[in-house]
Amino acid sequence: MDERAALSLVGGLVSSAGDDAAVVDGTVVTIDMLHEATDFPGGTTRYTAGWRAVGASLSDVAAMGASASAAVAVYGAPDFDEDELTGFVDGASEVCERVDAEYVGGDLDGHDEFTVATAAIGDVDERIGRDGASPGERVVVTGTLGRSAAALRLFEAGEIERANDLFRFDPRVAAGRALGEHATAMMDSSDGLARSLHQLAEASDCGFEIEAGAVPVADELRGLADDPLDEAISFGEDFELVATVPADAVSGVEAACDVPVSVVGEVTESGVSMDGDELADRGWTH
Amino acid sequence: MDERAALSLVGGLVSSAGDDAAVVDGTVVTIDMLHEATDFPGGTTRYTAGWRAVGASLSDVAAMGASASAAVAVYGAPDFDEDELTGFVDGASEVCERVDAEYVGGDLDGHDEFTVATAAIGDVDERIGRDGASPGERVVVTGTLGRSAAALRLFEAGEIERANDLFRFDPRVAAGRALGEHATAMMDSSDGLARSLHQLAEASDCGFEIEAGAVPVADELRGLADDPLDEAISFGEDFELVATVPADAVSGVEAACDVPVSVVGEVTESGVSMDGDELADRGWTH
Incomplete structure (x- = not known):
């Protein structure tokens, strides 16, 4: 099964899947995972990786028409270098600041491939989905x-x-x-x-x-x-x-x-x- | 730097790090990443993996004294087998049901090693941290x-x-x-x-x-x-x-x-x- 077929399968199993983020009682939540092989070309600094990974989740919150309040991340890497880790946290914190959200930490994971998981939350009164477009707009x-x-x-x-x-x-x-x-x-x-x-x-x-x-x-x-x-x-x-x-x-x-x-x-x-x-x-x- | 030293470094960079989960305006948020090499021994079904991974994040919410409202996950695997994916979503949904939370989906990611990222959110009036214990209790x-x-x-x-x-x-x-x-x-x-x-x-x-x-x-x-x-x-x-x-x-x-x-x-x-x-x-x- 390719990824789109699999997403469609999940969409049938989970009622609220299908948008950029889920909304539960006005709270928006989304999760993403990025990793070296497909998302971080050689030369990507950890600062950029932190910014980009957390930014991807904040973008999902934005796509719901919501405000963003906070983000968290897991930094998975074969080793934990002080400069790299500091760079990552700085990038993650900076991109949160740009949208008036708070970077509130997360976790570390020993992982062969540099892999980052990020989640962001936000608030919305009226979610904007993907299903409301009408001809003429x-x-x-x-x-x-x-x-x-x-x-x-x-x-x-x-x-x-x-x-x-x-x-x-x-x-x-x-x-x-x-x-x-x-x-x-x-x-x-x-x-x-x-x-x-x-x-x-x-x-x-x-x-x-x-x-x-x-x-x-x-x-x-x-x-x-x-x-x-x-x-x-x-x-x-x-x-x-x-x-x-x-x-x-x-x-x-x-x-x-x-x-x-x-x-x-x-x-x-x-x-x-x-x-x-x-x-x-x-x-x-x- | 080993993982504990690295966590301590992050704790110095991110003011709200250090607990099982972060709390922002009464909303609890946490993220975890589990993967095959260290977290899913051979024989672990995808149903158990979905249950356990999402359960780990719900446990972090529980540790704050909070109610849990929802969880999301990224399923990262080399291929997307229908039975495996269905099993994973079933396990993730079941563990959410056990705690009156809702599994609201997430994303898929092509990844060499089976890797799962999960996030859970919840609500708490008064967070329980790690720093309030007193002699005699x-x-x-x-x-x-x-x-x-x-x-x-x-x-x-x-x-x-x-x-x-x-x-x-x-x-x-x-x-x-x-x-x-x-x-x-x-x-x-x-x-x-x-x-x-x-x-x-x-x-x-x-x-x-x-x-x-x-x-x-x-x-x-x-x-x-x-x-x-x-x-x-x-x-x-x-x-x-x-x-x-x-x-x-x-x-x-x-x-x-x-x-x-x-x-x-x-x-x-x-x-x-x-x-x-x-x-x-x-x-x-x-």
Whole structure:
């Protein structure tokens, strides 16, 4: 069974699975696991790893339209080097500070492969799921897409410091709360825009038409990739928010968000397309 | 740096580290990571693994004197077998049901080694830390000690079904809440009674005198271990609660708990001893 089939199986077993995070009595909770082989390219500092791992969980909280209150992590590694561990905790603490959450510790685990588990909690009055999009609404994306794809190119090229800078990101908690006032469906873009749209389309039983020229491709990716637009759309790992909002709410959302918001297309009855051509369900399978 | 030194380092960096779980605005949150090499002996079913991993996090919540509301998990494995995954989710869901919490899903991760990350949340008005014990108080332990040590022997002996039965446990959430009414310090016994006492002694700046004959050694361990008492005290992995309570609260605590509570000794000024002899700081380092 591949990972998507397995996720679908779990979705059938656990009633509340399927969103970026679970909500229980207004408390949002989410958990993630990242590890060296697939998530931390050679050159990733422990500071960046702590930031990114905890950030991924905070992004899940953001995608529910919630505020984030705290995060915890397990640091699993073959050995515990003081500088590495301090770096990790600093990165984890910093990314929490960025979203007014508190890093409240966690645990250590001896593990052959560097492996990090993170959980974040938050609060929400009205959760934003993936199933509320309706035809005619607009599709918006926060920030830019392709930063992580660019970081990976830079890691490969040995430009380690720039790569680490790009590999850290601000979880869109404030933007998620602003979007949450109007959004009918929302998720983060960690699987890539294309896959995110397919997931939203399936959950909301709708389609999407995207305008290629409106996709906010990260400047950092231009010059590094042969087809920056394609990578921005399908590479994923960017932790921006993808949301649907009524057309008349767009200007209010743009004004309320603390980051640029791009209108990239609209909700249709069915099918996911870009400039009229089918947009394949390609992206990152974690 | 060994794991205990590393934990101490983290404790200096993160103000709220050091207890079984963190508490933020009355919400308890904890995270754990278990993996095949150190936590799941050969023969452990995925059902037992799901139960035990989620149970470990629920036990951390219990140790704070809190109610448990929900748990999530990441299932990391080289492949996703339908029966294994279903078993895991069933075990995770069952252990949540036992403590009136809800298993609300999580995520999957392709991982060379079978690795599980779990987080649990709960609520508490007044947290029970590790630092409130005072000389003269009594030390109590819930249930019995040595079940996991016995399970390990049975796994080694090929008695897989009995081993799995013993390897699952009921997180002491209800007992933790009853104890929480009176306890001055509390933690779970996952590191073993001896190590737990040393940790409580350090946090509370006190000592303990334990009566060997009062330690509730699990019946299942007798006949399997050469020195059942020693293993019950030092093996750990049992997820019972170890708490200190004022002497006049003992009978009330015994009556209020839904499991047997044993008074195993009392809080002293300094030193950790059993029947007058020093009790070494031996136990499980996760």
